[in-house]
Amino acid sequence: MTADVWLPIPPEDIEGLPEGLNYRFWNGDEDFPADPADCAYYVVPYMKPMEVGLRPVPRLSSVQVVQTLSAGTDAIEPGLKYLPQGVRLCNARGVHEASTAELTLTLILASLRGVPDFVRAQDKGEWRGGFRPALADKNVLIVGYGSIGSAIEDRLVPFEVARVARVARSERTTARGPVHPLTELPALLPEADVVVLSTPLTETTRHLVNADFLGRMKEGALLVNVARGPVVDTKALLAELENGRITAALDVTDPEPLPPGHPLWQAPGVLISPHVGGPTSAFLPRAKRLLVDQLNRFVNREPLRNVIRTTGPTGV
Numbered sequence: 001m002t003a004d005v006w007l008p009i010p011p012e013d014i015e016g017l018p019e020g021l022n023y024r025f026w027n028g029d030e031d032f033p034a035d036p037a038d039c040a041y042y043v044v045p046y047m048k049p050m051e052v053g054l055r056p057v058p059r060l061s062s063v064q065v066v067q068t069l070s071a072g073t074d075a076i077e078p079g080l081k082y083l084p085q086g087v088r089l090c091n092a093r094g095v096h097e098a099s100t101a102e103l104t105l106t107l108i109l110a111s112l113r114g115v116p117d118f119v120r121a122q123d124k125g126e127w128r129g130g131f132r133p134a135l136a137d138k139n140v141l142i143v144g145y146g147s148i149g150s151a152i153e154d155r156l157v158p159f160e161v162a163r164v165a166r167v168a169r170s171e172r173t174t175a176r177g178p179v180h181p182l183t184e185l186p187a188l189l190p191e192a193d194v195v196v197l198s199t200p201l202t203e204t205t206r207h208l209v210n211a212d213f214l215g216r217m218k219e220g221a222l223l224v225n226v227a228r229g230p231v232v233d234t235k236a237l238l239a240e241l242e243n244g245r246i247t248a249a250l251d252v253t254d255p256e257p258l259p260p261g262h263p264l265w266q267a268p269g270v271l272i273s274p275h276v277g278g279p280t281s282a283f284l285p286r287a288k289r290l291l292v293d294q295l296n297r298f299v300n301r302e303p304l305r306n307v308i309r310t311t312g313p314t315g316v
Contacts, residue, residue: 003040005295006033006056008069009288016292018299028052036060041298043067043291047279050075058082065089065304067294069287070278071096071148072228073308074201080311087311090294090304095286097151100198100277104152104226105159107249108135108194111222111271136160141192143167143208144199144227145179152196165192169204182208189216194224201228211236214246222247226277229254234264241267251277 011023024033028045036059057079247269
């Protein structure tokens with residue numbers, strides 16, 4: 001039988017899909033497009049609640065590949081225990097780098113130059129000048145130096161920053177310089193004027209940004225989170241924001257969506273965007289290219305890109 005492929009983008013809108021597969025469109029609707037047991041390649045709906053993407057997973061008894069269209073896979077990982085052995089989990093490396101890096105620079109520049117204050121003043125018809133920090137000559141620390149972290153550095157360079165320090169899970173060397181291991185964070189934090197979080201959410205990085213982390217940051221430093229909300233301990237961050245020691249720009253929060261009345265909305269020195277790092281006009285063409293490449297590899301039995309893990313006997 002022809003293998004079913006579940007796509008959250010209508011297959012007729014994707015040029016170059018290989019023949020020999022049975023494409024089913026499903027973007028999280030109540031009704032499944034077919035029996036999940038016949039699905040061999042499952043592409044998780046993008047920007048849907050976790051429970052939506054997980055809904056068919058316990059019934060994917062024949063699945064061989066689970067593909068996310070997000071850089072992180074944390075929203076689908078709770079379902080891995082239901083999957084048969086040998087299922088490859090792939091992320092969307094190559095899809096979100098440009099958009100997320102753009103937003104990161106937007107948040108940094110808007111926060112440093114006081115753009116939210118200008119907007120509030122404009123709403124009131126008030127002309128408010130003043131002296132604001134520039135990004136030029138600042139030390140920037142990127143925590144999570146994967147493809148998105150690298151793309152962020154690409155866009156920092158023209159702004160004449162003084163230094164970019166890089167941190168990842170393990171130590172390595174890049175063309176731009178060393179990548180420090182997480183164990184060196186305590187020594188690097190006091191030197192940074194801007195700290196950018198672009199790390200995946202794992203058990204290691206959950207609440208990585210805790211009271212100790214924040215306490216080591218330089219007074220007046222800016223924390224930018226374009227990773228996942230739970231990378232930051234919200235209670236600890238609120239304490240630092242409320243005493244005015246640091247500022248923050250957050251594209252992701254914990255909880256998320258941030259409910260009305262949450263103290264983060266009114267905390268001093270914080271700029272919040274509603275998790276919009278990925279969903280831009282750059283998403284769809286890159287997502288389509290990824291799917292075409294992956295599915296051609298799948299049909300031709302070639303190695304897939306972006307394999308994060310393969311399920312074992314227990315589903316993990």
